[in-house]
Amino acid sequence: MKRLVFHFDVVSPFAYLAFERLPQALQGCSYEVEYRPVLFAGLLQHWGQKGPAEIEPKRAWTFRHVHWLAQLHGITLDTPAVHPFNPLALLRLALACGPNRRIVEAVFRHAWVGGRDPNDAQRLAELTARLAPVRDPAGEEVKAELRHLTAAATAAGLFGVPTFTLEGRNFWGLDALPMLRDALIGGPWFSGPDWDAAAVAPPGVVRR
Numbered sequence: 449m450k451r452l453v454f455h456f457d458v459v460s461p462f463a464y465l466a467f468e469r470l471p472q473a474l475q476g477c478s479y480e481v482e483y484r485p486v487l488f489a490g491l492l493q494h495w496g497q498k499g500p501a502e503i504e505p506k507r508a509w510t511f512r513h514v515h516w517l518a519q520l521h522g523i524t525l526d527t528p529a530v531h532p533f534n535p536l537a538l539l540r541l542a543l544a545c546g547p548n549r550r551i552v553e554a555v556f557r558h559a560w561v562g563g564r565d566p567n568d569a570q571r572l573a574e575l576t577a578r579l580a581p582v583r584d585p586a587g588e589e590v591k592a593e594l595r596h597l598t599a600a601a602t603a604a605g606l607f608g609v610p611t612f613t614l615e616g617r618n619f620w621g622l623d624a625l626p627m628l629r630d631a632l633i634g635g636p637w638f639s640g641p642d643w644d645a646a647a648v649a650p651p652g653v654v655r656r
Contacts, residue, residue: 526563544581
């Protein structure tokens with residue numbers, strides 16, 4: 449059985465869709481998943497990028513795209529009342545609970561089902577009571593761990609979510625699930641030099 453790490457931030461609709469699609473995409477494979485929350489904003493800041501919601505045409509396209517994907521795959525997805533929202537409370541809650549599939553499902557659906565504000569105080573309190581975290585989500589231990597996980601993700605070359613890590617290789621995005629499956633079942637492309645060779649950029653054109 450192979451272990452894969454699912455790096456996620458609940459603010460990302462693509463991470464939510466990938467979470468919901470993962471069992472179907474990897475059906476028949478032998479694997480276990482470690483769910484690892486990271487702060488998407490921290491990845492963007494590290495690489496000097498803007499998030500899709502910060503560029504208006506890209507934001508509009510992103511939500512059209514994810515709603516189309518949701519209906520295509522039969523996944524309930526409702527745009528939250530506030531987006532982008534601050535995901536820290538939900539990420540820390542997941543981490544404080546010891547994130548497994550049940551916990552991660554709960555925090556994703558809290559954000560992406562129902563079209564409400566993910567940071568509504570009453571809703572957050574009810575979710576916290578239901579999940580019964582074993583550590584204090586607002587405690588310094590959990591906060592420091594989330595910072596550490598985000599820093600470790602950037603050090604490993606992660607630049608976005610969802611990212612799946614399998615045997616030291618990172619697979620980014622919902623549309624990488626078929627590629628991840630091929631790697632998981634030992635596809636021949638992954639046994640030779642192609643993975644490394646494909647990433648070597650050709651010489652650029654210098655314009656004067």
